Amino acid sequence: MQRSSRMGSVVVLLALFCVVTSHLALAFTDGLLGNGNFEKAPKSSDMKGTVVLKSNAIPEWEISGFVEYIKAGQKQGDMLLVVPEGYAAVRLGNEASIKQKLNVTPGMYYSLTFSAARTCAQDEKLNVSVAPDSDVLPIQTVYNSEGWDLYAWAFRASYSVAVIILHNPGVEEDPACGPLIDSIAIRALYPPKATNKNLLKNADFEEGPYILPNTSWGVLIPPNIEDDNSPLPAWTVESLKAIKYIDSDHFSVAQGKRAIELVGGRESAIAQVARTIVGKTYELTFAIGDASNSCEGSMIVEAFAGSDTIKVPYESKGKGGYKRAVLRFKAVAIRTRVMFFSTYYHTSSKDFASLCGPVVDDVKLLSVRSPRRLV
Template sequence: MKGFTLLSVVLCLSTCHLVFAFRDGLLDNGNFEQAPNASDLNGTIVLKPNAIPKWRVSGFVEYIKAGQKQGDMLLVVPEGYAAVRLGNEASIKQSLNVSKGMYYSLTFSAARTCAQEERLNVSVAPDFGVLPVQTLYSSNGWDSYAWAFQADYSVAEILIHNPGVEEDPACGPLIDSIAIRALYPPKATRDNLLKNGDFEEGPYVFPNTRWGVLIPPNIEDDHSPLPAWIVESLKAVKYIDAAHFSVPHGQRAIELVGGKESAIAQVARTIIGKTYALTFAVGDASNSCEGSMIVEAFAGRDTVKVPYESKGKGGYKRAVLRFTATAARTRIMFLSTYYHMRSDDFASLCGPVVDDVKLLSVRKPRRMA
């Protein structure tokens, strides 16, 4: 993983809106463990815009502690001691110094509370995206999401806003563990015409979490948190790490958790009439995702279906798709034929893993006389 050194000291503007130096990892008080003063709270309700250290809030924001209940419902705090809940039209924001023109990815955890169709508006001007959080991919009660942006200015104002308006103003998603990572656009090489084929370049993964990071469809995000790849589907894909999952190659891979609604794609430069080999690994993440899996790989008009019998304990197989290019640009895509649920947890979506994707031109075999 590439990292940033400390770029600058903390500044205080005329409004005392703090601007923090950039570094890979949690934002300052990104896990909300630094609590507001008791005098700045009315029960759980945050009373002042700067009551939560390092943050500015607006609207109906609550400071929720682990184990807290709302009626008979336990409010799930994704990690640690506390989280914030964004009620009607509520938002939290923090500013930090970044490099103009650079790409960055935010990672944060979110849990739905009252409403079924909760959404989050994530923005760093002029980029923004509305992420739906109604689909729960894991049974933890929350998921971690990634969202990317390109810095147009040297100071990025990160804002997470709940655009919903519910009858109960307290209804809204819980937010916890907000982190950032700089993204370095990968390049094609002589060894691989695809960029980031091993998925090593991607969003920040929390070191002590076991549920991976969801990368939303490209319709929700102009800049992919998975450089060079597009999530070309209705559902998210999951970015997984070798520390917590079985990964065929390197430290990162993609788990296709939404069946045919969960697809990744990349457009590669090709030469018409040339023959190419698309090679890749298909496996399981060692997360009790069992059964007969099929990964469908596409290269332009050509396709191959790769079966994989998973015991849910890790492992993979290699596959290849040979094709002749019919255009100067060829769309490469992967999806899972079936939906899968974990055998030890029927509330958690899972699926086959794809990794180590390579595209190379090959010589046509000579015909026998």
């Protein structure tokens, strides 16, 4: 009887072990973080007006400093506070932060996606960190007429547990002034490699940050001066303004599911360095078009490969479409920098406020075989 009881206990323990290990294996999934959209509210006893009083009052988050829980439709004086998605968001006052821990795989790359909107100051910033990586993202430029934007930020995991922190480093006269944060999500990145079919990596832009379902705004990828690890593997944003990452569910793209939109004119450039052989001839082919987002007018994309360049015009009606272009060049170095930017600045014809621009997709870089000599 005792032996049977022990065997039963072993079976139960094994079953519990399987449940626990299977839960740990599923601890990370692409998508929203735990309560990433802040729809689970603090208890009323843990709040004073909009101010959250306890560090663990917001389910699945730890907070510090002056943090407010803002509901949709709420006003500050005569100003309506814009909640990007759903029922609620949080606002980070002076030196305030929100924090969450997540099981990850050391050595892997991850990209965070989150909504941010400034509420008071013109020069609001947001510090995003997962130790040892940390960057300050300027959010004073509003790309979307809605008053907020989706941003991406990437990190490489150094430990098995990532401590994700969003912090407002600003110090304003009004301690409540600070960015509204909402819809925090994550995606694992798998950087592709160059092949004999394309010397550029991730040239179709399929590998990139998480795009929230049912959102038609795209995700901003900040300049590399603010982000050491690109949310768009293999590419860097070498400019002052961000580029926008878009998907075929909500925009027109030339090929596949993802593409990039150059929304900041000459201040919105994307680049990659490829291995080349000196003296060999190469062809850089790519597609340019519009995202079917009412971005109308005469567009020009300038493409560079080393010291060679081409300007490709595209007349956009804002309803989708694309054309292909080719830049042939001879390599003068063992590494050639490929870069794209938009010559002009554009805004949507729907509101004349949302920044937009030409779409670049389906980029290829291949060597051109020399014709065989006849002897």
